Amino acid sequence: MPPEAEAPGVTIDNAAAGGRHVRDGAPDAVRTLSYAEAIREALAQAMEADPRVFLFGEDVGIYGGAFGVSGDLFKRFGGERVVDTPISELSLAGAAVGAALTGMKPVLEIQFSDFVTLAMEQIVNQAAKIRFMFGGRARVPMVVRLPGGSGTGAAAQHSQSLEAWFAHVPGLKVVQPSTPHDAKGLLLAAIDDPNPVLVFEHKLLYKTKGPVPAAPYRVPIGVAAVRREGRDVTIVGTSVMSQRALAAAKRLEAAGVDAEVVDLRSLRPLDIATIAESVRKTHRLLVVYEGVKTMGIGAEIAARIAEGDTFHALRAPIVRLGGADAPIPYNPVLEKAAVPQEDDIFAAAMRLIGTRA
């Protein structure tokens, strides 16, 4: 892994950071787990609790997953519940639809989120629309896990951030956990959800560590988390950008700027209320995301704030930081330049503070 891979290793205590989440019962133990371990624990607990849950995908079984996420689940649950599959993304997505329609709760791993391009038909035309097309007489409780993002030197076809594509599709839910805590809680919530949920994991986050309650719990889908409270500027981040925003916020604090960091967590449904509440307090909004900036989630957030009453609370134009209008390059210097880094967030926030109305 390039050095970049270790960069966002920030340990966050959700509750202490003001994260709003719901827990099922009081967890006795809170351990420090990696993001990947937290996902594995969620899968194991879901499979233990419900025989309808199964995991399938390319190399999720004996190999333990391309990123080691499924690990020993194959040994623990056997090949009938942790199913190695052919490289057939379209039909794997369709198989998730069919299993979900007939009483199972499939969890499909798409090995790299880029490969979901091969499965678009089943996810967009079938999974998202079946309930509506059939007049509410069917449900499709399936989960697709998609490792995404750049920073690992994997170049243009293994590094994309395509989550906004799916947030454009009514009928799908889209979440992006940024901490081990949320990786477990959002995945368990996704498995419980009676709708198709796409969980965009981030490859750079798999090794990051944080507190994770041992008991099963759910992080509600569609609720953003205020990770850091502040008065001067609201920085909304998604996935790894939430962690970079937190790191930038520490430096901003040293520079006399008190930034509030909102971790979006869900793209659809979009928790615009939490963002608006924050902006009414800080009067400035910076949205940071890894997907290509053009037509991205930042445009939607900016538009919603600009269209609503919160617009009148703004004292400066809304700023977006997103991916460059270029495929992710291989060269590590170019790769870093293609998506927002901590320095970019710091500089953008400083400029935003400087443009007082």
Added chain:
Amino acid sequence: MDARTLSVDPQPVAQAGERPELAALDTGTLRAALTRMHLIRRFEETAEASYMRGLIHGTMHLSIGQEASAVGSILPLRRDDYILSTHRGHGHCIAKGADPALMLAEFFGKENGYCRGRGGSMHIADIEGGNLGANGIVGGGLPIAVGVGMSIKMQKQDRVCMVFFGDGAANEGAFHESLNMASIWTLPIVFVCENNKYAMSMDVALAMAVPNVADRASAYAMPGVTIDGNDLPAVVAAARTAADRARSGGGPSLVECRTYRLRGHSKSDRNLYRTKDEIDAWRRRDPIARLTAELVAARRFTPDECSAITERAQATIDAALEFAKSSPDPDPAELTRDVYAA
């Protein structure tokens, strides 16, 4: 009016000298099959007439001429077996036991249609009846069938999933992926290709490197048969063999029904890609007329009995049309209801 309540005469009365495929079917079963074929024909003729009169909008894909394939394939299935259908799916839906009145109401976009008017012709589903839906995407049902097969197997049920698709879908990647997965996992699936010779306008002979869709079964180590899809007893025999194999744990099969759609692909079709002679030749192989003639010749039914079946089917569809016309429209305030399940 409900096709599910058709009476079934229990006594088998095969006549001496019948070919085995016909002799295997008792008269009650044949009456039910002929009734459903007529229901499909009348349903589609009524839908077409309603469209021509401006009573319904959108488009439709009629399966007139393909009724034996739909009814014969589904005949060996149980009510709790699953089917997945295609954009040309009215026949599958009626054959699986759907109520034509609720189907026509859906066609008319009405709130009490099968899909509350949200799906229309191309997305009719009857989940309770085991029809997991027609599909607007060519080959869209094939991958879903794999998941249904996995689900049946994981839940240790003895159900079967039958998935219909056309010759056009056989050239989609989904076809190859799905047959492969069904085979490696020995899934209880019957793949039924309704080869009606044209993928919209593309002749299957020009579109496919092998002469028969069923030739491709060997690549996925499953049985593949090509049959006369306009011959109801032959379709039933092939489907029963495949369904029995699937139900008994033997895995998937591919049945290719050679048939023909006597109408165009959809309402925009001007038949530029085929000749009137060809259409007329297939009209002479009309599956309903063929079955009726064979049953009368075999003395299973008198001509009067056949006429009565036709008339009852017409009456059912006439009543369905009145039901559809008089049904309420959806409320626009409920537009986004059911985008998500709660």
